[in-house]
Amino acid sequence: MSLQWRDNSLKIIAVLLAVLLWVYVTNEQNPVTNQIYSIPLTLQDEPAGYVVNGVPRMVSIRVKAPRSIISTLGKEDFRARLSLFGITAGDQELAVQVTAPPGVDVLQVIPETVRVQADKIVNKNVPVVAHLKGNPAEGLQPGAAVLKPPVVAVQGPSKVLEKINQLGVTVDVTGATDTLEREVVVETGIEGVTANPGRVTVTVPVTALPARDLPVRIRLTGEPAAGYVVSGISAQPSSVQVVARENVLHNLIAVSTMAVDITGITSNVEREVVLILPDGAVSVRPDRVQIKVQITRLETGQPQDDGEGADNPTQ
Structure with missing residues (x-):
């Protein structure tokens, strides 16, 4: 019985020594190392009818893997995603999800969470006002501009549209000798806010000064x-x-x-x-x-x- 126990003990010791030797050789020849990557952050499950702000373009990750694996990797092998599923209007904090190749552990994500601002996209009708630039020919004066259509529909985030009460267009009447008719672009000047229609026709009567x-x-x-x-x-x-x-x-x-x-x-x-x-x-x-x-x-x-x-x- 003692002989059998001795044989089993020797086998266990031999296995442990083999494992230790393998770990030693592996760490010496192919050590585990850390690496930092800057990767793009993409959105998924974007809801229709919403605009989301505050999303960073890139995130940083710190990963761990054997040198033999790390040496073959690039930032394109990782994916960082932000799911907008079920998002509602207002501020909310969302977790950044990172996918790494097999054999690679993600140690850290910077930032781990992102605070975003979501706003519903709405429509609003606002009047268009014409601003005249320059002066007609001597002895003439411009009259009140007539716009067609006089009202356009603007589309954009609700909080932004709350501050828009009218849109302006500019018409140059320099040197005009008769009634002007111009088609001009309606520009909101705000990213993410559009006007429909995007052009209006402006008619400016030019008459003799009294x-x-x-x-x-x-x-x-x-x-x-x-x-x-x-x-x-x-x-x-x-x-x-x-x-x-x-x-x-x-x-x-x-x-x-x-x-x-x-x-x-x-x-x-x-x-x-x-x-x-x-x-x-x-x-x-x-x-x-x-x-x-x-x-x-x-x-x-x-x-x-x-x-x-x-x-x-x-x-």
């Missing part, structure tokens, strides 16, 4: 020589036509000349003077007038040249 006759105001600076006074001021023509938008014309009462210096003069002044274009006006016709400034000596009370009656001075 005109109004306004009196000429002669601007004088300085004073005549001692003993002389201004006894009359006149302009020819006495009124000119101003072209401007209605709101500009409404606030105008006269058109002024460039300043005429009469410092130290002793005789009448006659000259051509340029008119100042009022702020906001497009044109003044004519753009200059002939003025006459009458000068009188106080001692005689008579004009210094032709003796004509003086106009009431206007400054």
Whole structure:
């Protein structure tokens, strides 16, 4: 009995030594090693009618395997997935699932979980507003733009659409001489938000600016020589036509000349003077007038040249 036990013990010891020797040789010749890979993260089970944000493009994994296996692997041998099955609107944390080849243990996934934001895709009707760029040809003005259709349907995440109340398009009217009609693209400017239809037709009427006759105001600076006074001021023509938008014309009462210096003069002044274009006006016709400034000596009370009656001075 003791001989049999001794034989069995020797066999067990021999097996253990063989196993230890195999482990030793394996670890020496083909040691287990760690490796880190950066692999793309793909989505699966994406629900229709939802948009999901916050998903990283890549994840990092640390794996363990014998050197003989590791040396044959690349990042394309691993798969990282994020299942969106059963997802609802709002923030939620999902686990990253990694698949590795046989004989490879996944030690770590960075990140192990991903916090995503899901939002339902909805539709909303919003008006389109036209913004005009530039100015038509001189003497013309653009009218109110007419859009067809005036309303478009936008599609996108519900939280984003809550902030969209209208969309704008731009039409360039620079140099236009007649009514413009343009087909323009409706751009939302927000990724994931689209407009339907994607184009609208914009019609911009171009009409003549209103005109109004306004009196000429002669601007004088300085004073005549001692003993002389201004006894009359006149302009020819006495009124000119101003072209401007209605709101500009409404606030105008006269058109002024460039300043005429009469410092130290002793005789009448006659000259051509340029008119100042009022702020906001497009044109003044004519753009200059002939003025006459009458000068009188106080001692005689008579004009210094032709003796004509003086106009009431206007400054």
